[in-house]
Amino acid sequence: MIVSWEWLGQYVALEMPLEDLTTRLTMSGLNLEGTDTVDSDTAIDLEVTSNRPDCLGHLGVAREVSVLYDLPLKSPDPQPPRITPQVSEVASVEITCPELCPRYTARLIRGVTVGPSPDWLVRRLATLGIVSINNIVDITNYVLMETGQPLHAFDFDKLADGRIVVRQATAGEQLEAINHTTYKLAPGMCVIADAEKPVALAGVMGGVETEITETTTTVLVETAEFSPLSIRNTARSLSLFSDSSFRFERGIDPHGLDNTSRRCCELILELAGGELLDGVVWTGEPPSAEPTTVPIRFAQVPRVLGIDVPPAEVIAILEQLGLSQVAGSDDTTATFAVPGWRRDLSREIDLIEEVARIWGYDRIPEDNRVPLTLSQPTHRDLVSGTLRDLLCAAGFHEAMTLSFITPELFGLFRPEPDRDPLSVEHSSRRQENLLRQSLVPSLLQSRRENERHGTFGVDLFEIANVYLEAHPGAEGSEPTRVTAVTGRSFGELKGVCEAVVTHLAPHAKLAAEPQDLPGFVEGRGARLLLDGTA
Missing domain, CATH: 3.30.56.10 (Phenylalanyl-tRNA Synthetase; Chain B, domain 1)
Incomplete structure (x- = not known):
């Protein structure tokens, strides 16, 4: 920036x-x-x-x-004058893909005069490396760099039927962008269209057909919120990046859409003349009126930072950053409402970090002792540790393998045949792009690699997660599995399992029964039952 x-x-x-x-x-x-x-x-x-x-x-x-620096902030409060009629009587906006564009606003200015920008505006943009185009385009760039909210100006008279339709592109559609390059659009890309065709790549770049030129007299000002993932995918698919896409990818403040739109219209009226139609076309869900609230315990600040920051200073810093204290606070705890532009603040530790960076990291002594609190290991940690000790004592070596396997290996070892594999859409590992449902393929690969390097007969085990697709209406799961590969006889392996059960569940009964398993030679498989349950 x-x-x-x-x-x-x-x-x-x-x-x-x-x-x-x-x-x-x-x-x-x-x-x-x-x-x-x-x-x-x-x-x-x-x-x-x-x-x-x-x-x-x-x-x-x-x-x-x-x-x-504890200085007052002077923010613009745009209040552009308006005339009748209502903008909704002249222009319309429709969103057919709310998952890609939750909300969209449009304002209309008639009778503008497009021409060169004043020197002060040209100089300010030049400092940022932005070349002046004309007063309307320069104003949209200026407001973008002022607020961080991207916006776009359309030549309204070139929009078929005066309509804006936010939709997904269809197969075969193309768009010539304002960089004079024609792009083939893929289904699923979010576009801004009129009644007939796409006129802009949503959140990325506008199109040539509706760009602002010297003949433009009516301007439609767009501010919107687009899905960061959608913008990121479109920009990367087309290798087309802009200041707008850079910001949309990281998320914008939906509460700032109207203010940004009014600021842009105010400057257009000042520098290009014209008349602003009354009202605004607001399409989509309004941003939530309920802000995120985060509590902070004042005693936790010195416990984490190792220095004392008075509660009054904690409150002052957070309020200066735009947070507001809500009811229910007391001498030990305060709860703050987070402004829309700080979506990164969702936990107590986030607020403590804000206090630390404003209070000053340089005020934290280098040799200061930070109080530590010992935590008790969880039941899972205790069980995993016991398993490691037992298997290592039995002559096994612990392995740590990747969670990705090839489709071929997945097909051989599929313990959950009713669940499809989870795959990574944009993986750098073109062959191994499936998340495993079993640890067996990964351990067999490790054993083969050991043999390829001259180490034979190595017995391996792994304690790790597998990844299962969610059943309809249920959440996906990542259960922990314990798997071993060995060249020992069935009787020896069963003895190891009995030793594990004796230590972890001494009153449980372990039994084995034959069963054909995917990936195993017919008649050589078995399943273990613990108190009659597989």
Whole structure:
């Protein structure tokens, strides 16, 4: 994320030296990649981690600066003037794939004059490496870099029937994007269409047919929320990446759609003239009015960080970050409502991390003793440890194998014939792309590899998960299995199993009965029964 020093100063007073600011930002999690002088401005290149899409706009970075330096934040409050008629009387929006586009908003401005952007706007975009196109397109780019919310402007007169349809592409459809490259669309890709054809790749790039030109007089302003996975798949399938797709892939704040739309319209009216029709076409589910709430225990802060942070400071830091304290808090615990732009905050430890980075990691002494609390091993850990000890004492060696196997091996050892295998859609392992339902194939491969390197007769065991498809209406399961491969006789192996049962369930009765098993020579298989249950 490239940030303009001059632009950042519009939202927060930058009275500190540049070096001090970049150091504080780095210490708080926005690592400095470098700085560059562009005319009279300074471009600051910050590394923004994928869980902080709120910092992919100048307002988000300004919010961080305001908290770090305890300065007031000046956010725009757009209130563009409107005229009749209602926009819903002129334009319509339909969503046929709500799983790919939960919500979509549209506003309409008539009578705009498309032309060059003013110098201040051209300079600000140039600092970020963005080339000026025209005032309308530049405004959409400006608002994107201000708020972090992508948006798009259509030439409304070129939309067939004045309709917007958010749908999936169909086989054989093509779109010439604004980069003048024609793309073949695959079924399942989310597109913005009019009444006849696709006019934009949703969340990725607009199309040439409806782009803003000098002849445009009516503009439809789009803000929307798209599925991050859908945008990621489309961008990668077409090798087409943009500032918009980069942000949609990481998730946007659905509560900010309307504000972003109003901000864009306000600037268009200011720089391109025109009249904004009253109202907004809002299609899809409104964002949840119930915010995520997360409790924090004040005593847990020093227990985790090893330093004392007064509860009043904890509350002040979290409130400055945009969280709001809810009812039910007391002297030992507080509960906070998380704003829509901070989806990464869902647990108490997340709030403690926020306190630590704003309070200052540099204020944590290097040699400070952090109190540790010993935890008791779980029942599963105790049983697994006993199994390892018993099998190792019996001459077996523990193996750790990959969870992926080939379709051929899966077909040979299929203990759950009524469940289809789970596969990885985009796996770098083209052959071994199925998740195993049995540990036998993996252990046999390990035994074969040992023999290939001259180690024969090795007895192996593994304690690991297998992966089963969910039955209709049920959750998938990952049960833990214990499996061994050996060249010993059946009697010897049965003796090992009896020793295991004696230690783990001394009152249980172990029995064996013949059974033909997939992957085994006919007549050489058996199943073990513990108190009559397989």
